[in-house]
Amino acid sequence: MFYREAGQFKASYIEDSAIFPLRQDRIGIAVILAVAFAVVPFVATPYLFSAILIPFLILALAAIGLNILTGYCGQLSLGSAAFMAIGAFASYNFMLRVPGMPILVAFAGGGLIAAAVGILFGLPSLRIRGFYLAVATLAAQFFIVWCLSKVGWFSNYSSSGVITAQEINILGYVFDTPVEKYMLVLTIVAVMALAAKNLARSNIGRSWMAVRDMDVAAEVIGIRPMRTKLLAFAISSFYCGVAGALFAYAYLGTVEPEAYNLDLSFRILFMIIIGGVGTVLGSFLGSAFIALLPVFLSVFVEVLGSTLGLDVSKSLTSNLELMVFGGLIILFLIVEPHGLARLWQIVKEKLRLWPFPH
């Protein structure tokens, strides 16, 4: 009843190929964007911005990047954090070495450099498949992070290896409070998410999905596997690179290789698995889940400890969190292997028929 396409006629090709063909979807997206842009900045606390909302948005962007590669094109990658690191360091060096560099251009430049490296590390995907490729992408993860911490030029010969990021200054306006940073991140993420959604339904997106579903068959019907796969690596790395630059500039405030370790790569992979492989919506849902889970867990463990009257030590808490985190991931995969995005689909189906059962 609430979610029906009845009565919405498409009279032209333009209407038929709209990103959100249903009126309900358009209204829903508009409401979400309006709330995110116009309501959240006035109600949320600085803690909420800097500890939850900003990392949630940035990691969602990285998850979209990985989703393009893994979800749409079917190439499992365990090195997304390394491409984020490249984006961060490239942006830093653009800002440092090019006088008068606008920061948004530096972010885009960081993304482009990451895309170039992504193509390089994507080359093996033309020969290697499946888990062999996944392990091979670990080469990117370890090699790139090692390179960034060993080669002094990248970090401007900083002795500690931890560099303070330059301030974010767009046309003379300095973004330094959490709210301002949030608005900047939100704008970039919203634009890039819409672009990704659009890309997925284009000619390129469809050829990615063909390669994912069966690459030999895709080749036979005339999709060039090399171009398609490398494009997926490039665009995915671009997204990861921009996310990495934002991670350094808007979240951490520092540029350091250690922030982009294997753990972050795994977390991004968890996001797309839990959120839903091959959906843009899933990247956001998964990122929200992974960002909020530790917060809930620590509160939960604290409450549990105080009700039982136990003296909960720090190490016990962190180990218990680790166990619950691992257990929840397994449980999630068992209960809903297609991710949170699939749950949303089911809800939509129900809303369509409500209040009738069939």
Added chain:
Amino acid sequence: MTFFLEVLISGLLSGIMYSLVALGFVLIYKASGVFNFAQGAMVFFAALTFVGVMELGLSPWLAFPVTLVVMIVLGLVTERFVLRPLVNQPQITLFMATIGLSFFIEGLAQMTWGAEVRGLDIGLEDLPIQWLSDRFGMSISKFDLAAAGIAAILVATLALFFNRTRIGRALRAVADDHQAALAVGIPLQQIWGIVWGVAGFVALVAGLLWGARNGVQFALTFVALKALPVLILGGFESIPGAIVGGLIVGASEKLAEVYLGPSVGGGIEGWFPYILALLFLLVRPEGLFGEKIIRRI
């Protein structure tokens, strides 16, 4: 020349230690098609349990069977509660589940036994062999040699088990084709339980050796990351591949560290095996002994 040989041999011996961990991966991948990322966590759990049981006052000879029982129970529980509900899911889902499992096991291990670093003495000293250093001026660790010997015994036992016993044959049948194995009456779930039990046993042996060498600490879980290049170099499905891959990775890593490392600033052992394996895969996409995948529409 002596120095080169010394580096080469110690590299080969430490490569066997990698093979031990890679073996656990291969066993499970062969029988169930699961890429078990939790193998490193299982190694850590085994070593920590062994030390913990010994601290309770048991002798090493008693602690070993106790730990073995714990590992087998862990394997069976994993099969029952993680893998059985996930049958027929795509491989990536199973892989993610084992990453979740590795978090769980790491947390469980540290919660049960504490997180401090412990030493583990299994009666092998990490000293150079006197005879070799007198005669040839090479220092080869006694410990490494013994570890290699244990690994060789383990592989031989596994080979016998796989080729000569009834259960072993059933395991190989399952590895070849799940459905055909089911059709001739091989109980699939029982077989998977056994495989996870055996993998627990291999993890225990690897955990004892690695723990005795580096101390029982959280860093043991990273041993799994060392085993992955070995795995893709040798091929996911091959036990000889794990051994040969381990030897190649161990030797080339040590040689690169000694001869190449100083010129690029050191610390290359973290990525060198991966790049090596990657370049190697460009020539042979399914590793040295992996099954050739025939792709048709």
